[in-house]
Amino acid sequence: MKQQTRTHDKRQHLIRTAADLVYRNGFLKTTLADISAEAGIPLGSIYYYFQAREDIARAVVERRVTELNDFLEKQADQPSPRLRLEALVHVWVDERESDTVFGCPVGSLCYELAKGRGPMSTEAARPFQLLLVWCETQFRQMGCSRDAKTLALHLISALQGISLIANALGESERILREAAYLKRWLREVESRTKRPNGAS
Template structure:
């Protein structure tokens, strides 16, 4: 029975994450989440008492996704290669980015307009990613400017994600990734 409950919750969170990426969490109705997850609407309330609770679950899922990706990137022995794997993740998702934007960036932008605890929590995936990226630059001997370099890299990837979405052009991601890989090679 516990497996069924956790599967329903997992499906609800996945549906909420997918729908909020496409439409924005504020525009997604609980009925839409239930339908997409193939779960009765009443079950949504069993797992999530409020829409904010769904937002928290989506944020937690995004953090977990980044943690899993970082685990894969860490298999690369060199920090340059780990940073390039991060860039490659953006390249690999360029079509989705052109269609719907960055799932984390979009959520942060949406939640940031409302302010409050959920907005602060929405930034957690980026905070963790920045900390990881800073560690990569520190491993490259750039301890003194690791934060600025990490922000530059994340800002470049978020900026090109936004532009790819704005212009519906995934090719922009390819061009920026090439520039960033050359920049990283210079360290």
């Protein structure tokens, strides 16, 4: 049991290290040797856990999906779907400085893995599929059943787009402006659902 625990802990340490390096340097520029050096684990030992770089990519995507799931599940305590969606927007506010330097940790990874529709493109789609379905559910609960898919797509597109723009321009203030706009937009969407002839 202790050996299994040590093996699990070492694997998780490698995945955390890989996720951080991939975020800062990009997947294509991150090698197993880089992960070995940063994690303080001999390169030969890494091959015990990951046979190829694609295995690292899958593990990092799985980590991002798990992190997203954990965050989204915690939002169930929020008293309304609008507040749950605003909490998602606020993630971009909290992480605006790192996003400005490195881009969105989810968006930049998924873009890189999906580029050219290579073998990792299916894995790359998973975080976005999770976010879109969750946002769509919130909009449906808000009373926007007819337009829920479109509204969810708009929100995620806006958040990913502002990360890209802030990163390209090196201006974290852009994220603050967009986040403030999106919160106003969410309140407007919610208010329309409460009118007699509002969205349904």
